[in-house]
Amino acid sequence: MSNLAADVSSRSARSTASERARTLFRFATAGSVDDGKSTLVGRLLHDAKAILADQLEQVAATSRQRGFAHGEFDFALLTDGLRAEREQGITIDVAYRYFATDRRSFILADCPGHVQYTRNMVTGSATADAVIVLVDARKGIIEQTRRHLAVVSLLRVAHVVIAVNKIDLVGFDENRFVEIELEAARVAEQLGLPGIHVLPVSALEGDNIVDRSERTPWYQGPTLIDLLESLPTAVEIEDTAAPFRLPVQLVLRPQGGLSPEIADPERYRDFRGFAGRIAAGTVSVGDSVDVFPGGHSTTVTGIHIAGQEADAATAAQSVTLTLADEIDAARGAVIAASGTIPAGRREAVVELFQLDPRATTTGSKVLVKHGTATVQALIAEVIDRRDLETLAHHDAESLAVNEIGRVRLRFAANLPLEPYAQSREGGSLVLIHPADGATLAAATVED
Amino acid sequence: MSTITRSLSEERSDETKRPQGLSALDQLEAEGIHIIREVVAEFERPVLLFSGGKDSVVVLHLAAKAFAPGKVPFPVLHVDTGHNFPEVIAFRDETVARLGIDLEVARVQDYIDDGRLAERPDGTRNPLQTQPLLDAIAAGKHDAVFGGARRDEDKARAKERIISLRDEFGQWDPRNQRPELWSLYNGRHLPGQHVRAFPISNWTEADIWNYIDRENIALPPLYYAHQREVFRRDGMWWAVGEFSQPRAGEEVVRRTVRYRTVGDMSCTGAVESDAADTASVAAEVQRSTLTERGATRADDRISEAAMEDRKKDGYF
Numbered sequence: 001m002s003n004l005a006a007d008v009s010s011r012s013a014r015s016t017a018s019e020r021a022r023t024l025f026r027f028a029t030a031g032s033v034d035d036g037k038s039t040l041v042g043r044l045l046h047d048a049k050a051i052l053a054d055q056l057e058q059v060a061a062t063s064r065q066r067g068f069a070h071g072e073f074d075f076a077l078l079t080d081g082l083r084a085e086r087e088q089g090i091t092i093d094v095a096y097r098y099f100a101t102d103r104r105s106f107i108l109a110d111c112p113g114h115v116q117y118t119r120n121m122v123t124g125s126a127t128a129d130a131v132i133v134l135v136d137a138r139k140g141i142i143e144q145t146r147r148h149l150a151v152v153s154l155l156r157v158a159h160v161v162i163a164v165n166k167i168d169l170v171g172f173d174e175n176r177f178v179e180i181e182l183e184a185a186r187v188a189e190q191l192g193l194p195g196i197h198v199l200p201v202s203a204l205e206g207d208n209i210v211d212r213s214e215r216t217p218w219y220q221g222p223t224l225i226d227l228l229e230s231l232p233t234a235v236e237i238e239d240t241a242a243p244f245r246l247p248v249q250l251v252l253r254p255q256g257g258l259s260p261e262i263a264d265p266e267r268y269r270d271f272r273g274f275a276g277r278i279a280a281g282t283v284s285v286g287d288s289v290d291v292f293p294g295g296h297s298t299t300v301t302g303i304h305i306a307g308q309e310a311d312a313a314t315a316a317q318s319v320t321l322t323l324a325d326e327i328d329a330a331r332g333a334v335i336a337a338s339g340t341i342p343a344g345r346r347e348a349v350v351e352l353f354q355l356d357p358r359a360t361t362t363g364s365k366v367l368v369k370h371g372t373a374t375v376q377a378l379i380a381e382v383i384d385r386r387d388l389e390t391l392a393h394h395d396a397e398s399l400a401v402n403e404i405g406r407v408r409l410r411f412a413a414n415l416p417l418e419p420y421a422q423s424r425e426g427g428s429l430v431l432i433h434p435a436d437g438a439t440l441a442a443a444t445v446e447d
Numbered sequence: 448m449s450t451i452t453r454s455l456s457e458e459r460s461d462e463t464k465r466p467q468g469l470s471a472l473d474q475l476e477a478e479g480i481h482i483i484r485e486v487v488a489e490f491e492r493p494v495l496l497f498s499g500g501k502d503s504v505v506v507l508h509l510a511a512k513a514f515a516p517g518k519v520p521f522p523v524l525h526v527d528t529g530h531n532f533p534e535v536i537a538f539r540d541e542t543v544a545r546l547g548i549d550l551e552v553a554r555v556q557d558y559i560d561d562g563r564l565a566e567r568p569d570g571t572r573n574p575l576q577t578q579p580l581l582d583a584i585a586a587g588k589h590d591a592v593f594g595g596a597r598r599d600e601d602k603a604r605a606k607e608r609i610i611s612l613r614d615e616f617g618q619w620d621p622r623n624q625r626p627e628l629w630s631l632y633n634g635r636h637l638p639g640q641h642v643r644a645f646p647i648s649n650w651t652e653a654d655i656w657n658y659i660d661r662e663n664i665a666l667p668p669l670y671y672a673h674q675r676e677v678f679r680r681d682g683m684w685w686a687v688g689e690f691s692q693p694r695a696g697e698e699v700v701r702r703t704v705r706y707r708t709v710g711d712m713s714c715t716g717a718v719e720s721d722a723a724d725t726a727s728v729a730a731e732v733q734r735s736t737l738t739e740r741g742a743t744r745a746d747d748r749i750s751e752a753a754m755e756d757r758k759k760d761g762y763f
Contacts (some may be wrong), residue, residue, distance in 0.1 A: 024471035054737045093606050093624065098599045098651045105471035107649055123626040236468050249481070250488040254517030260547040261511070268516040275513070277481040277630070306476055307512035316469055318480035318513070331488050355626045369631050372488070430631045437635025439625040 022100065025233055028109040028124035030117075030152075031134030032144040036165045040134060040203035041097065041110050042075025044224070047210040048106075050099035094124045103229045117144070118388075118402035121151045122353045122442055126428070129233045130159035132224070137170045137200070141183045146191075147388040153191040154351055154391075154404065154444070156421060159231045160188070160196045163224060167200040167207060167216065174218040191391055197227055234424070235316055242315075243340035244281035244289070245426060247371035248274050248333040252320060273304065273320035274329055276372065279425035281337060283321070284312040288338035291329045292416045297338060299324040332373035334416050342426065344414025347380065350429065350443035351420075352407040354399040360407065360431075360441060361398040367432040368411060371425065376412035376434070383408060399441075406446065420444035472658055479506070479646040480513040481630060482609055483593070486644045487513075487520055489634050490591035493644070494551065494584070497523035499535040499542070499667055500709040502595030505655055506646055508664050510593075511546060522549035524587070526580045528572040529556035530690040530712040538667040553583035570690075571714040577762050581617040584641060591634065593644050599651045603755035609648050615639035617761030652707075656729035663725075669706045672723045677702050683716025707732075 031037035045051050051059075056073075063074040097108040109124035111117075125131050131152045135145055145162075152160055162184050170176045181198045188196045199208055200216050201224060207213035210225045222230070252273040258265050283289070287300045302322035303310045313319045321335065329335060336342070354360055360379055368377040385396035385405035399405045409429075420427030427445040432438070469477070483506075486493050495510065497503045510519045525539060543550045555575050558564035564575050584592055598605045608624050610632040625633055634642050647655070659666065677684040677700060678693040684704055685691045690712045693699055704717035705728070722728040 022471045023468060024474045093621070095602075095605045096598045096649070097605065098649070100471075100651070100653070105651075105654070119626055123628060126628045127630070233468065249484040252514060252517055254514070257517050257520070259511065259514075259516055259518040260545065262516045271516055275484055277477060304515065306480055307515035314469075316474060316477055318477040318484070320515075367635075369633065372485075424629065428629045428631065430628055430633060432633055432635055436637065437633065439628075439633045442626070442628045 022103060022105050023233065023236075024107065025104045025130070025228060025231075026107045026109070026128050027130040027132060027228060028111050028121075028128040028157075029132045029134065030111045030121055030124070030148045031165075032136075032142065035134040035136050036203045037110070037134050039075045040132075040163065040165065040201070040209070041108065042073070043203045043206060043209050044108070045097060045099055046075075047206065048099040048101060048225075050097070094120050101225065101229060106228065117147065118151060118353060118404065119355045121148060122155065122355070125152055125155050125157050126442065128157055130161060130228070130231055131157045132161045132163055135162055135164050135180060135184075137164050137166045137176060137180065140180050141187055143389060146187055146390075149187060149193060150191055150386070150388050150391050151353075151404070153193045154353075154386075156424070156444075158234045158237060159227075160193055161224070161227055162196055162198045163201045163203075164198060165201055165203050168202040168205050172200075172213075172215045174216075177216075177219070197221070199224065199227075238280070238315065242280040242423070244283045244287070244335075244337040245279040245423070246274070246276045246283070246319070246321065246335040247279055247373075247425070248329050248331055248335060249276045249372050250331050251275070251329070271322070272326070273302075273322050274333075274335060275318075275320045276335075277318045278313060278315050279371070280315050280423055282312060282314045283319075283337075289323070289335050290338055290341045291327055292334040292336060292341045293344060293414060294328060295341065296325070296327045298327055332371070334371065336416075342416040342418050345411070345417050346414055347408065347410050348415075348417050349383065349406055349408050349446045351446060352399060352405060352431075353442040354401050354403050354405075354440070355442060356433070356438055356440040357401045358433075358440070359398040359400045365434060366440060367434050368409065368415075368429050369432060370415050370417065370429045373413075373415060374432075375415065377431070378410045379407055380410040381408040382406075407443070409443070417445045419447055472654060472661065475647070475650050475654055476509065476512075476658070478630075478649065479509040482632070482644060482646040483510050483513045485632050486591045486593065486610070486634065486642075490642075492587065492589050493521040493591040493593060494587055494589040495519075495521060495523045495593040496580075496595070497525055497539065497542075497550075498595075498709065499525075499539040500595065501655055501659065501666055501670060502597060502647060504542070504595075504664060504666060505650075505658060506593055506595045507542070507546070508662060509646060519546055519548050521593075522551055522587075524551045524553065524580075524583055524589075524592075526576045526583070527552050527554045527556070528576060528711045528713075529554065529559075530572050532667070532669055532686075532688075532709065532712055534669055535667045535709055538665075542665075551583060551587060553579035555579055571711060573711045573714050574757060574762075577617070577757065577760050581761050584617070590636065590641050591644055592641060593646065595647060596643075596645050597650050597652075597655075598648050603758055607645065607648070607758075609645050610634050611643045611645065612636060613641050613643060613761065617641075619643075619758050619761070621755065621759065653729065653732050656725060656732050660725040660729050667709060669709055670728065672703050672705045672721045674701060675704050675717065676700075677704060677717060681716075684719065685716055686712065688712055 059073055059077045062077050095110045099106050111120040111124035133148050164180050177200045184198050200219050201208045208223045252275050290297050301324050303313050304320040305313050305317050362382050364379045366377050383406040384393040418426030429443040431441040433440050555572050596604050608627045676687040678697040703721055705720040706717050722731045
């Protein structure tokens with residue numbers, strides 16, 4: 001193991017200007033038991049100097065208690081946050097970790113592999129720009145790897161990185177790596193995963209994590225951190241020509257309740273702003289827009305981004321729009337670029353990821369949350385279940401926890417659904433238990 | 448948390464540069480505003496836990512932006528341990544007056560005075576805040592409680608959802624949390640239950656300081672370097688004040704210090720620093736080798752699971 005005493009003096013203070021230029025990259029890590037995932041996460045955090053002295057001290061002390069040799073660390077202690085996890089040596093839930101390099105800030109969702117893997121994978125990957133799937137170089141692609149990749153494929157995560165770990169334990173053998181690389185490519189093709197990146201690493205020794213390994217001269221590709229710093233985010237690769245969509249969160253009508261900080265209250269006396277976060281596309285003052293439901297057309301007269309006036313705004317920004325006409329657009333409405341509003345749908349076939357222990361069966365009633373709308377819905381039909389190794393469909397009557405399959409949903413009101421393949425925001429739903437409020441399932445709109 | 452400078456990035460050729468989208472801070476700000484608006488839209492009586500500490504100040508700043516030009520449409524709640532820094536109470540009162548919002552105060556001292564709570568032998572009142580907090584939530588019929596907790600602060604907080612359910616006893620069940628997907632937050636709850644909402648879950652200490660710097664947000668003066676009478680205990684500098692007095696053998700000295708966290712005066716230590724403005728504090732945070740809680744919070748040194756244990760009982 002490398003010297004874990006953080007070399008503090010090498011870290012120079014950097015201008016806040018460069019801090020502000022950094023972009024945000026969200027990724028998840030997944031692997032089977034003993035693939036070395038905790039070690040990889042610990043290694044990334046350590047090499048990114050995101051583990052501070054007091055945390056390291058705590059980990060070192062507990063590691064020694066557990067019989068680790070002096071100077072060696074049980075990296076899992078860094079990610080297993082709950083008492084029950086540390087006591088039982090298992091990971092229960094997704095943990096979030098943060099680190100940054102000069103170019104990017106990273107949000108890492110660390111997904112435990114063995115217990116409830118689908119639930120955790122779905123939670124961790126739903127918003128991820130990339131997922132790193134760990135493979136043990138000695139074992140190669142195993143059943144659980146295929147399942148992880150299948151979930152990632154269904155969630156259409158932009159980038160998949162297969163980290164072939166413990167490459168030191170196969171003697172840095174190029175042939176073994178190529179074998180796994182070919183198998184990975186074959187599985188990816190079968191599961192319909194577009195681009196995957198396969199790289200040889202040793203999380204324990206640090207090979208190809210931050211620094212290029214001299215022990216894998218046959219590998220010419222990027223290191224793991226190179227990939228994480230350079231892969232485009234989901235927002236960056238989203239078609240910039242995607243039509244504008246603003247799901248309305250609420251309507252701001254301050255009237256008498258203006259902020260005392262407003263200098264010219266007269267100007268805002270009749271203010272009526274539509275607040276939300278832009279789901280797709282861009283909007284400028286003067287644009288024609290249509291409103292779902294109803295289809296009324298109007299013009300954008302003003303834009304505030306996070307409270308500041310602006311001429312234009314883009315996807316992922318929280319905005320408030322003012323419109324030329326007094327139209328009805330309450331919470332649940334969608335303001336869309338003129339001529340592009342999605343057709344309202346009362347029925348849809350979705351890919352359903354069952355998260356609750358109570359199975360989804362035909363005929364049950366649920367609540368569905370889509371964008372900012374929540375409506376009642378009926379499970380009109382459970383169509384089939386996926387084989388999680390091949391993604392093949394099999395007939396099914398119900399979907400139990402951690403199962404994935406297709407379901408036909410019928411809604412109590414029209415929803416402006418879009419295929420998930422086109423729009424993550426327009427095509428994602430959660431199913432909620434109408435009585436106790438539990439999150440039952442996640443779903444993506446098929447067509 | 449912290450960041451690195453690597454020679455790799457200087458060597459990288461221009462061809463790998465991607466078009467710059469929103470910065471990380473822009474995205475975190477947009478996410479925070481989205482969460483605050485979701486909660487206000489879906490709940491009847493939200494309230495924001497406001498201590499005058501930097502994290503709750505940032506949440507309040509986001510709320511002001513989320514509803515501009517209207518005012519923040521919910522009150523703030525301060526759980527007053529009675530062991531406050533006077534500068535922080537003054538800052539709290541100025542802030543609510545400036546924004547025109549209501550302040551609710553739950554006083555630990557009232558509970559000690561009438562015997563509902565007893566002073567702890569170690570003198571710290573942080574763990575005593577839970578009962579007054581839960582009572583104030585019930586009395587205000589608050590169904591959603593905003594907090595400034597961040598996942599990078601603590602291992603238990605790293606597992607907490609952005610919208611996190613509390614049962615009728617105010618308890619958090621970390622092993623049975625709702626999966627949270629995309630930005631579809633599920634705030635459904637039964638009568639008597641409430642949710643805690645954490646709009647800055649994904650921010651690090653560095654993000655907070657860079658944002659305070661960018662937005663020019665006012666903070667209590669304690670956060671910046673100042674001269675103070677202090678004494679050394681458990682590797683931390685303690686202010687000499689009404690609620691923290693040196694014991695025999697603890698020498699009082701005058702030092703230039705600042706606070707990285709602002710909490711109960713009886714459990715919050717200072718660090719030696721000459722960072723007198725936000726930009727120098729932001730730079731200092733980058734260089735620090737200790738976490739903010741490890742450096743300055745006695746209450747988190749009790750055990751590895753100190754925060755988890757307090758959170759399960761209904762703490763912030």
